[in-house]
Amino acid sequence: MASQTDEDSDAETFGPLLHIPEASLVKLAMQIRADVFHMTSCSSSSRLVDRISGSYNLVHIIQLDSDLQLVIRIPATGWGARLTPPAAAAIESQLATLRLIASKTTIPVPQVYAFDTTTNNAIGAPYICMSFLPGQTVAKTWFDTSLPTSLEDRQLRILSTLARSLAQLARFSFIKIGSLHEGENGNLTVGPCYDWKENDDDGTISAAMSGPYDSAAAYVSTTTIPSTKIKRTVHGELQQRRLWRW
């Protein structure tokens, strides 16, 4: 709604997740540091550096030591009735995807240090803890004339390094449309697709699950929206916009 402030909309989306105390986040980050990096020395300067609310995630940046920053991402589906099996499966699928990309390509993606799809942890919410990647967003650097490098050279370099990286995704091909799932033996299979579904009435967000699909036609027929019945899903809306551009 146009009259709604960002704060109202954040409260609707993230509810109690917005009020997770800094101390709990730092505690979780320190537990992860002990498990992953085997560093247990207690640094008094550990703190929450930033809390960024995206459309579907709360992203926390925790400074633990002078040179260690961890990112804790909490999905909007991480509270109340939204904590469903599809919401948990969507997290696990994302991790399987990141693991595949990290192990088989040189595409720079965050390294996952720890995750939990349940609320049984120091912050009482599902999360993914990952490495903090250096750099600035392309949104900031694309037109930034205050940087020492020439704008045109920088833009071309962004496109060429991005293209070289993304071309590596061609190494993987699949016979079905869906998301990746890792079996107990570590084998990857293609399972359902996930999407965020926004409830128009109360603004709540839940994870939806469909597929997998054998063909592009089956996917589009199921997931895109006849104009008479608009379904509010992220991929759905984007999909419709894309289709109009063909």
Added chain:
Amino acid sequence: MEVVVRHLPSPPSPTFVLSVPDFDSQNIMVDDQGNLTGIIDWDLAQNYAPVRKLCSVSRMDHARLGPAHVWLAQVKSRKLTRGA
């Protein structure tokens, strides 16, 4: 919509590819020179027909970065791939 579905490619043994789910300038990190340092949002990652990603490139940040066809043409004219 029916017309679009009818014209989707359906090769005898279709293969689908993995792609960046939210291909957006806010999710791509670079250094001051423009070297890629990270792609950060992999929520809802899934594979799909390769053609979809062409469509998403064409819509990527039209408003923020300028028309995609302009910078794609720039890349082409500078023959970046030759140096790759």
